[in-house]
Amino acid sequence: MISSFSFKKHFTPLIKNAIPKSICQHRLSNSDCLLLTFDDGPHTEHTPKVLDLLDEHSAKALFFIASERIKDSQDLLKDIVDRGHSLQNHSANHLPCSELSFAQIKQEINNCHQRIFDLTGQKTKYFRPPFGIITPKTIIASKRANHDLLCWSFDTGEYNHFKDASADVIASNLVEKVKPSEIVLSHDDSAKMPEILAHALPLLTEKRFNLKDGINEFL
Numbered sequence: 001m002i003s004s005f006s007f008k009k010h011f012t013p014l015i016k017n018a019i020p021k022s023i024c025q026h027r028l029s030n031s032d033c034l035l036l037t038f039d040d041g042p043h044t045e046h047t048p049k050v051l052d053l054l055d056e057h058s059a060k061a062l063f064f065i066a067s068e069r070i071k072d073s074q075d076l077l078k079d080i081v082d083r084g085h086s087l088q089n090h091s092a093n094h095l096p097c098s099e100l101s102f103a104q105i106k107q108e109i110n111n112c113h114q115r116i117f118d119l120t121g122q123k124t125k126y127f128r129p130p131f132g133i134i135t136p137k138t139i140i141a142s143k144r145a146n147h148d149l150l151c152w153s154f155d156t157g158e159y160n161h162f163k164d165a166s167a168d169v170i171a172s173n174l175v176e177k178v179k180p181s182e183i184v185l186s187h188d189d190s191a192k193m194p195e196i197l198a199h200a201l202p203l204l205t206e207k208r209f210n211l212k213d214g215i216n217e218f219l
């Protein structure tokens with residue numbers, strides 16, 4: 001069986017480039033904005049710090065939740081919503097879609113949606129497949145589960161190409177390279193994330209990126 005890692009590395013970029021925006025969005029329509037998105041939380045220690053930093057800089061973000069990770073962080077989930085951010089769907093068990101059947105992918109999306117709705121009253125509308133793995137089954141299953149696919153155009157890289165880099169290096173790279181209308185992938189369960197944001201958010205604000213309104217396309 002092909003591993004999720006090799007599938008992601010070698011195959012997904014090919015599919016990703018061939019997928020039109022109407023099927024999976026990677027960028028914002030509004031070119032003045034920059035949208036921050038956070039996967040794999042909530043984390044009891046790091047997510048509250050991330051939320052404080054976002055507040056400090058009037059930034060609004062999408063949080064892609066894998067529902068099995070909520071566990072005893074239910075209050076944190078409500079806190080994310082109360083602070084004006086949006087919860088979105090990152091599946092129930094964070095499994096690579098390449099190893100699931102059509103029915104399983106649909107179930108993963110529906111279970112995550114139900115759990116978030118039961119806890120917060122918020123309905124998820126966008127599905128980000130774990131590891132960013134998009135297969136033809138993923139595209140059809142998410143439609144059937146009434147979710148659009150939403151990925152990213154810029155990866156801050158703390159779990160990827162910058163996994164051994166310091167928070168400062170990751171933040172500087174973001175500030176230097178990111179462009180308006182990009183959707184940024186980050187992870188709020190990363191211990192480096194508060195430091196990355198503390199470094200990057202003031203500089204992004206100084207560069208006059210609109211960090212607040214990108215979320216409106218997805219509400």
Ligand SMILES: [Zn+2]
Nearest residue numbers: 039040130131
């Ligand atoms: Zn993830």
